[in-house]
Amino acid sequence: MEIVRVVSDLxxxxxxxxxxxxxxRVLETSSGGLAVAVDPVGTRPGDWxxxxSGSAARYATGxxxxxxxxxxxxxIDFWEDAGGTRGS
Amino acid sequence: MEIVRVVSDLxxxxxxxxxxxxxxRVLETSSGGLAVAVDPVGTRPGDWxxxxSGSAARYATGxxxxxxxxxxxxxIDFWEDAGGTRGS
Amino acid sequence: MEIVRVVSDLxxxxxxxxxxxxxxRVLETSSGGLAVAVDPVGTRPGDWxxxxSGSAARYATGxxxxxxxxxxxxxIDFWEDAGGTRGS
Amino acid sequence: MEIVRVVSDLxxxxxxxxxxxxxxRVLETSSGGLAVAVDPVGTRPGDWxxxxSGSAARYATGxxxxxxxxxxxxxIDFWEDAGGTRGS
Amino acid sequence: MEIVRVVSDLxxxxxxxxxxxxxxRVLETSSGGLAVAVDPVGTRPGDWxxxxSGSAARYATGxxxxxxxxxxxxxIDFWEDAGGTRGS
Structure with a gap:
């Protein structure tokens, strides 16, 4: 599973x-590219x-x-690494 | 799901x-490479x-x-990001 | 689906x-790497x-x-893009 | 299957x-990127x-x-290559 | 399917x-990275x-x-390309 940021609706x-x-939703990947995903959670632009992906993506929509x-x-609420706490 | 542009028939x-x-259809990916896809929608060269992909691609054809x-x-009709509205 | 060139038997x-x-068959990918594929079609070295890929690859063998x-x-017979006709 | 290092909880x-x-868990991949995985084993930050991945990931959770x-x-306990023994 | 070299046991x-x-087994990929695979064939370090990959990997184990x-x-025994015969 990948960590990405929500850009906008599509x-x-x-x-x-x-x-x-x-x-x-249009997403920005960690490499700066764009991807499109189904959103069953209810996200807003800027959310991390x-x-x-794969066949699990179909199950995950419910x-x-x-x-x-x-x-x-x-x-994502946050995660901690050696550099401290990160997240949205 | 990826955002690509239709180049031509194959x-x-x-x-x-x-x-x-x-x-x-032959598609141009965001990195400039080419890919081949089944088109159940009816697209024309130049469409975004x-x-x-994956097993969902078989279901998506119907x-x-x-x-x-x-x-x-x-x-794609359009999407909006910080830089304004984009799309075909 | 990817566009590749047949190199040789394996x-x-x-x-x-x-x-x-x-x-x-050994294939050369667009990035210059090598891959190995099952050939149910009957190809020759040099063919485009x-x-x-994925689970569809098993079905595609028949x-x-x-x-x-x-x-x-x-x-591939050929495809057309802005630069003209391409193919094998 | 990929070799990665555990960074933190998510x-x-x-x-x-x-x-x-x-x-x-948040993982650091070999290319320095981040990924998220389910942990059925019980790992700690720093573990190798x-x-x-793929559909096997669902089965692997049990x-x-x-x-x-x-x-x-x-x-991973360790593996050996030409340069000697490596691992956590 | 990818061409790789066996490095060691894991x-x-x-x-x-x-x-x-x-x-x-730990494998070295063509790009120099490492991967881990199940070995139902019986390989030794240095074998090509x-x-x-994917769901076929589960079937391939038997x-x-x-x-x-x-x-x-x-x-791999060998394959032939324009540069001559290659393989292990």
């Missing part, structure tokens, strides 16, 4: 039926979150018929 | 039976789209017997 | 039973092909009991 | 139900471990309904 | 039950092998209940 009217009615390969798994 | 007469009769690892999931 | 006598009697993560999905 | 109150009540794509598979 | 007493009693994402698929 507006996308023409999509496959397996993603109907799901909230999509972690993502679940509905296996959601045809995603990336789902937001949770909002 | 013409490919000799293929495995699990991809018969499916439209294939997002792709579904037919699990389509043996792809990458499927176009939707055409 | 000779490999000691292998797992799930790959018995399958033709294996696209590959299917036999789910083939324990591969990469299978050649088709031989 | 504190994360708002999460999907498929990850309820599981211990999450290897991780299981509970397939744990919706993770990365699970700690074991604590 | 000694790892504390591990998940889905990897009990399986031989683990190819690896099977026992689907082996919770790995990477398994050695075979020992």
């Amino acid at each position: 507006v996308c009217t023409s999509r496959v039926s397996g993603l109907d009615a799901r909230s999509l 979150v972690f993502t679940v 509905d296996f018929d959601t045809h995603t390969d990336l789902t937001i798994g949770g909002i | 013409v490919c007469t000799s293929r495995v039976s699990g991809l018969d009769a499916r439209s294939l 789209v997002f792709t579904v 037919d699990f017997d389509t043996h792809t690892d990458l499927t176009i999931g939707g055409i | 000779v490999c006598t000691s292998r797992v039973s799930g790959l018995d009697a399958r033709s294996l 092909v696209f590959t299917v 036999d789910f009991d083939t324990h591969t993560d990469l299978t050649i999905g088709g031989i | 504190v994360c109150t708002s999460r999907v139900s498929g990850l309820d009540a599981r211990s999450l 471990v290897f991780t299981v 509970d397939f309904d744990t919706h993770t794509d990365l699970t700690i598979g074991g604590i | 000694v790892c007493t504390s591990r998940v039950s889905g990897l009990d009693a399986r031989s683990l 092998v190819f690896t099977v 026992d689907f209940d082996t919770h790995t994402d990477l398994t050695i698929g075979g020992i």
Whole structure:
């Protein structure tokens, strides 16, 4: 699972039926790239979150018929490393 | 899911039976590389789209017997970030 | 699915039973690396092909009991982009 | 499976139900990046471990309904290479 | 499937039950990184092998209940390219 930051909503009217009615978010990855994920948690731009990929992404949405390969798994409160406490 | 741009059709007469009769597109990834995806949405060269990978790619085509690892999931209208509105 | 070029056969006598009697090819990826794939299509060195990865690679061989993560999905005739026609 | 080092716990109150009540760890990968994994083994910061990814990550937790794509598979004692013995 | 070289055994007493009693090898990838794989073939340090990843890695061990994402698929005898014959 990856640590990423929520950038914005994704507006996308023409999509496959397996993603109907799901909230999509644009994410910024740790390498500065962008990715798109289903959001079952309810995040806001700027939140630090972690993502679940692969077949687990479908289960994580709570509905296996959601045809995603990336789902937001949770909002990060903080973590601690040698440099101190980090997080949102 | 990744944000990519449609480049062209892919013409490919000799293929495995699990991809018969499916439209294939050549995509340009964010890193400038090329990828090939099944297109169940109906895209045109130049469209910004997002792709579904892994086992979800088979479900996203609407037919699990389509043996792809990458499927176009939707055409992007736009998204907003700190720099303003972006999209096709 | 990725666009790659066939380099050669792979000779490999000691292998797992799930790959018995399958033709294996060495491929050159777009980044210049090498990969190994099952070939159900019948390719020759120098052919441009696209590959299917993940669990779809097993289905694409026509036999789910083939324990591969990469299978050649088709031989590319050509594709067109802004720079003109490309392909083998 | 990848060789990584445990950095810290991850504190994360708002999460999907498929990850309820599981211990999450922040890991440092060999390239210096960070990842998040479920820990069914009981590790401490500084431990060298290897991780299981993909659908095997769900099985490795001992509970397939744990919706993770990365699970700690074991604590490394040591390995030997040409430069001598390494490990934690 | 990737072409890699076997470096050594991995000694790892504390591990998940889905990897009990399986031989683990440390591998050097083509980019110089390290990976860990289950070895159902019987390899020795220095062997050139190819690896099977993803869900196929579990099948390739001969026992689907082996919770790995990477398994050695075979020992490479040789392959031929424009530069001549290569291999172990």
